[in-house]
Amino acid sequence: MADPARAARLAQRIKVVVAEALRKQVKEPGVENITLTEVRVTNDLQHATVYYTIFGDAAAKQEATESLERSRGILRREVGRNLTIRLVPTLEFVSDEIPETASQLEELIRQTKERDAALAAAAAGATFAGDADPYKSAADEDDEDDEA
Template sequence: MADPARAAKLADRIKVVVAQALERRVKDPRLGFVTVTDARVTNDLQHATVYYTVYGDEDESAETRRALESAKGILRAEVGKNITVRLTPTLEFVPDEIPVNASNLEELLRTAKERDAEVASLAAEQKYAGEPDPYRRKDDEEAAEADGSDRP
């Protein structure tokens, strides 16, 4: 088992090497505008998961996925040349879902903000059901005691 800090450093290095290799070595026309967003390496340094995003629609994303799978050998060879570990880790490419999830969250927040504005506008027009300030205060109790009444 390797040190988790070493695995994190290796993952960062793999991310850089794969991004550079995609830019310089891989000449597949199916490869779209791809960005390597993250890489994670298991603690035994045997497997690396590379996360990527693709600018474009679903067809371009599918084509890029196929291009990455076919270029996996070239990319692993590049990683093996540029890192200093005894065994070169296997590469697995996973589309990064963070941008999609972030846009969904932004939409939910936008909807919640609109609903909050609706509730605030409705609340501004409403009046209290009872007294505006239903809480007892110490000075009210003293005034009631001075009057001799049992109600403040």
């Protein structure tokens, strides 16, 4: 069992190798829009999960995903050539949904800030419906009159 630090270093190296292979070796349509975001390697160094994003419409995403699946063998061969490890890890490609989720969260935060600003503007000129201290009793009013 390898240590997690070695797995992290290997993951970074696999990310670089796969990105270079996508750019230079793979001649499939649609791979030019692929951005690798992260690679995770299991501690036994047998499996690597490659997370990627694709910018474009649904058709471009589908085409790029199919191209990645077809070129999995080429990419694994390039990883094996460029790494000095006994066993080459299997590659699994997973679409990374973080950018879409982040943009949705940013939109929700923007809407919340707009609502907060509208509420603050409405509250700026507001006054209390009754006295400033609604819990003032009649005995307190008599004390104030006596002091004056």
